[in-house]
Amino acid sequence: MVRFSCLCLALPIFASATAALAQPEPSFEATCAQLRDKLSTLDASNEEWITIDVVGELRAVEHDGTLGYMLTCAAPDPEVVCVTYEVNDYRAGDRVVLSGTLNQIDADHVSLDPCLHYPADAERTLPLR
Numbered sequence: 001m002v003r004f005s006c007l008c009l010a011l012p013i014f015a016s017a018t019a020a021l022a023q024p025e026p027s028f029e030a031t032c033a034q035l036r037d038k039l040s041t042l043d044a045s046n047e048e049w050i051t052i053d054v055v056g057e058l059r060a061v062e063h064d065g066t067l068g069y070m071l072t073c074a075a076p077d078p079e080v081v082c083v084t085y086e087v088n089d090y091r092a093g094d095r096v097v098l099s100g101t102l103n104q105i106d107a108d109h110v111s112l113d114p115c116l117h118y119p120a121d122a123e124r125t126l127p128l129r
Helices: 002-020 032-040
Strands: 028-031 051-063 068-072 079-084 095-106 109-119
Touching: 028 032, 032 051, 051 109, 068 095, 079 095
Parallel strands: 028 051, 079 109
Antiparallel strands: 051 068, 051 095, 068 079, 095 109
């Protein structure tokens, strides 16, 4: 019984540490205006997953019952879509950080999938990845 109680005490610590590192640290953080230049610095031949943070104003937020889609940035900057499970109470116009695995569709379109998100003004005391 003592071993089980020790495990129960340690489990929340392990779970919170694992959740905090749910994805790799981002290669960079960029605003919409900085995104194109920052993307050009990445090594496209590298087969590792690349995670980035994009700070911007949401243009659209939708949820189809299974997945959520959060859209930010617009021409002349690359358009970014965040594919996630929850959209919380976000609405178009909210300023957020979208953090996710990069899938560059073309020079003008980027998908972050999977994607985490949080308000741009949120205090970042722990990594959210």
